[in-house]
Amino acid sequence: MSKVYFWNLRTTRKSPHALKMKKLLKQSGLNAIIDPGNLVALKVHFGESGNTGYLNALNLRPIVDFLKKAGAKPFFTDTSTLYVGDRGESVSHGLLAARHGYDPNIVGAPVMFADGLRGEYETTIPYEGKHISEAYVGGMFMETDMMVTLNHVKGHGLAGYGGAIKNIGMGCASKRGKMHVHVSTAPHLHPEKCTGCGVCITECAAKALDIDDEGKILMAGKCSGCGRCFLSCRYGAISIDWKSDVDIFTKRLIEYNKAILDRLKRPAMHINFLMNITPDCDCHGYSDAPICPDLGVMISSDPVAVDQASLDMINSAPPLYPSRLPDGLSKGDDKFKALTPDTPDSFGLKFAEEIGLGSRNYKLVTI
Ligand code: SF4
Numbered sequence: 001m002s003k004v005y006f007w008n009l010r011t012t013r014k015s016p017h018a019l020k021m022k023k024l025l026k027q028s029g030l031n032a033i034i035d036p037g038n039l040v041a042l043k044v045h046f047g048e049s050g051n052t053g054y055l056n057a058l059n060l061r062p063i064v065d066f067l068k069k070a071g072a073k074p075f076f077t078d079t080s081t082l083y084v085g086d087r088g089e090s091v092s093h094g095l096l097a098a099r100h101g102y103d104p105n106i107v108g109a110p111v112m113f114a115d116g117l118r119g120e121y122e123t124t125i126p127y128e129g130k131h132i133s134e135a136y137v138g139g140m141f142m143e144t145d146m147m148v149t150l151n152h153v154k155g156h157g158l159a160g161y162g163g164a165i166k167n168i169g170m171g172c173a174s175k176r177g178k179m180h181v182h183v184s185t186a187p188h189l190h191p192e193k194c195t196g197c198g199v200c201i202t203e204c205a206a207k208a209l210d211i212d213d214e215g216k217i218l219m220a221g222k223c224s225g226c227g228r229c230f231l232s233c234r235y236g237a238i239s240i241d242w243k244s245d246v247d248i249f250t251k252r253l254i255e256y257n258k259a260i261l262d263r264l265k266r267p268a269m270h271i272n273f274l275m276n277i278t279p280d281c282d283c284h285g286y287s288d289a290p291i292c293p294d295l296g297v298m299i300s301s302d303p304v305a306v307d308q309a310s311l312d313m314i315n316s317a318p319p320l321y322p323s324r325l326p327d328g329l330s331k332g333d334d335k336f337k338a339l340t341p342d343t344p345d346s347f348g349l350k351f352a353e354e355i356g357l358g359s360r361n362y363k364l365v366t367i
């Protein structure tokens with residue numbers, strides 16, 4: 001059974017936010033696993049431009065201060081998105097993070113992007129899973145001395161629920177890794193748009209692509225679904241069917257977690273913020289109304305336990321209206337399932353437990 005430490009957000013004049021957060025972190029034993037001088041990655045999602053549900057940087061300052069007091073050197077980090085936009089490369093992403101309050105002068109720690117300038121700095125981790133044989137991960141994650149994941153708990157259009165496991169599996173993956181998790185089929189080729197430049201052929205390690213007699217792209221071999229050709233084509237001649245099987249997507253995401261967490265220099269800690277619990281993830285350029293009240297902050301060394309505890313608490317909470325929740329829900333009803341009925345049973349946590357990522361059996365320790 002895993003321990004999950006919990007603070008219900010209550011504060012007093014004598015015990016304000018920073019003190020309560022410090023108490024929570026201390027009780028979790030976080031300082032005991034850090035050595036002076038450690039470079040500690042704080043894995044966070046800075047929120048898409050226009051989103052308002054992302055984690056408030058000011059609320060994270062006590063975590064930075066706590067780690068610094070233990071002698072560590074924390075930094076905030078994330079990776080580039082697959083899609084073009086303010087988070088598609090690290091220059092625009094860094095400016096967006098600063099606009100959202102992630103400025104060293106405010107939060108006391110710099111922002112560094114784990115997958116480099118354009119999302120191509122990656123480490124390949126071999127992993128013998130049922131759904132992946134290797135994971136492509138932002139290179140810096142394997143260099144850090146420790147990782148603390150800071151997870152905004154909310155819904156997700158495809159996975160149904162997003163917490164620690166989502167932040168790790170998708171958020172730590174490089175662009176190639178994100179593609180790998182999403183795509184389970186070969187890309188679609190559009191020869192009419194192809195210029196015959198050949199860049200995608202160079203990128204394809206499986207040697208699955210070729211150019212026909214008319215100088216147009218064609219599928220000539222067995223595709224592994226890595227998606228590198230899609231990322232490399234600047235002419236729109238290669239597209240991806242994003243509606244991959246949700247069950248496979250979820251299992252790949254979970255196997256990425258196992259591959260990443262097993263390879264870190266020391267065990268990671270996971271902090272779930274049950275605040276601003278919106279129906280969609282922070283990749284959207286908006287945030288719809290929360291589906292339940294703010295509930296608290298949880299921390300655990302077990303990503304499965306902290307996600308299970310978060311789901312249980314959210315489902316036990318009263319539904320909030322007006323929101324996107326269907327009418328008539330009561331305390332105890334599965335809110336995320338009501339929003340995205342096609343998601344796999346237990347949002348993949350059963351599979352996560354089966355492959356040894358953690359335990360769904362937890363003890364909640366309230367501070
Ligand atoms: S990168 Fe695009 S344009 Fe160039 S050969 Fe491949 S499909 Fe054609």
Ligand code: SF4
Pocket residue numbers: 186187203204205206207208209222223224225226227228229230
């Ligand atoms: S998805 Fe990967 S393996 Fe398949 S054709 Fe594109 S580059 Fe080659």
